[in-house]
Amino acid sequence: QKEVEQDPGPLSVPEGAIVSLNCTYSNSAFQYFMWYRQYSRKGPELLMYTYSSGNKEDGRFTAQVDKSSKYISLFIRDSQPSDSATYLCAMSSNRDDKIIFGKGTRLHILP
Amino acid sequence: DGGITQSPKYLFRKEGQNVTLSCEQNLNHDAMYWYRQDPGQGLRLIYYSQIVNDFQKGDIAEGYSVSREKKESFPLTVTSAQKNPTAFYLCASSISPTGNTEAFFGQGTRLTVV
Numbered sequence: 001q002k003e004v005e006q007d008p009g010p011l012s013v014p015e016g017a018i019v020s021l022n023c024t025y026s027n028s029a030f031q032y033f034m035w036y037r038q039y040s041r042k043g044p045e046l047l048m049y050t051y052s053s054g055n056k057e058d059g060r061f062t063a064q065v066d067k068s069s070k071y072i073s074l075f076i077r078d079s080q081p082s083d084s085a086t087y088l089c090a091m092s093s094n095r096d097d098k099i100i101f102g103k104g105t106r107l108h109i110l111p
Numbered sequence: 112d113g114g115i116t117q118s119p120k121y122l123f124r125k126e127g128q129n130v131t132l133s134c135e136q137n138l139n140h141d142a143m144y145w146y147r148q149d150p151g152q153g154l155r156l157i158y159y160s161q162i163v164n165d166f167q168k169g170d171i172a173e174g175y176s177v178s179r180e181k182k183e184s185f186p187l188t189v190t191s192a193q194k195n196p197t198a199f200y201l202c203a204s205s206i207s208p209t210g211n212t213e214a215f216f217g218q219g220t221r222l223t224v225v
Contacts, residue, residue: 008151034213043117043201043216044154088154090214098169099144099205099214103153 003027006089006102014110019076023089023102026070030091030100033065035074038086038104047087048074079109114138117202117217123225124189124196132187132220134202143185144203144214147171154201160185189222197224 006023013019021035031052036044048063050056056063062075072091076083089102115136124130134143145157156169160179174193179185185204189196199221203214 006153032212036216041199041219041221043115043218046213046215049213098156098159099203101146101154103151 003100004089004091004102007105008103010106010108012108012110013079015079015081017079017109019079019083019107019109021074021076021087021089021105021107023072023091024070025072025091025100027091027093027100028067028070029093032092033063033072034090034099035061035063036088036090036101037083038088040085044088081109081111083107084109115202115204115215115217117200117220119220120218122220122222124222126224127191129188129190130222132189132200132202132222134185134187134217136183136185136202136204138204138206138215139182140204140206140215141182142205142207142214143179144205145169145175145177145185145187146201146203148199148201148219157187157200196222198222 004025033050035048037047038044050063053065053067060077064073086104086106088104092099118133144159146154155171157175158177160166163182166179176188201219202217205214206212
């Protein structure tokens, strides 16, 4: 089983819809969870950063962490064509120096 | 402005040549990382460094070398031993070397072997 699993997509949704992006993981030591957005031919930019379980909201974006299920989600409300990008989840633990990334989900918002 | 600068943006290499990719950060971060990104493969860790003069191999270190002589600089050399070097290379940094803070990325270097 891979440490972090993420559906590569592509995921196509109409403008204005709520988008749900997800990752599952196997390492119970992960405590720090991140979501990055990457436009084509650019470096990833950090969207959300959360510690342990719970929700975090920032504008149209909400990150959820369910450590009991080893499952994290990113919700995008009122999706816009400019949200079209690849979204990468990432996570790390106190015991390891490495940040582990999912393979990314390609998202297309259709105008 | 603070950030991470990678150069060059595009790089072409002839087979058998070594090339060095530059990564500089002015965020005063302790930890720096090099990732390789290929289509369908996600980000794969090449090397990482927690502090100056120290670095560790990541998952795909063969054919690569790094140095960390200064806190703000972490250059990556792609050697001729790397059999498939064409890829998008990303440098990142984070405040803490223990992995418990978020990483910030540069804009990447696209390396092509010609």
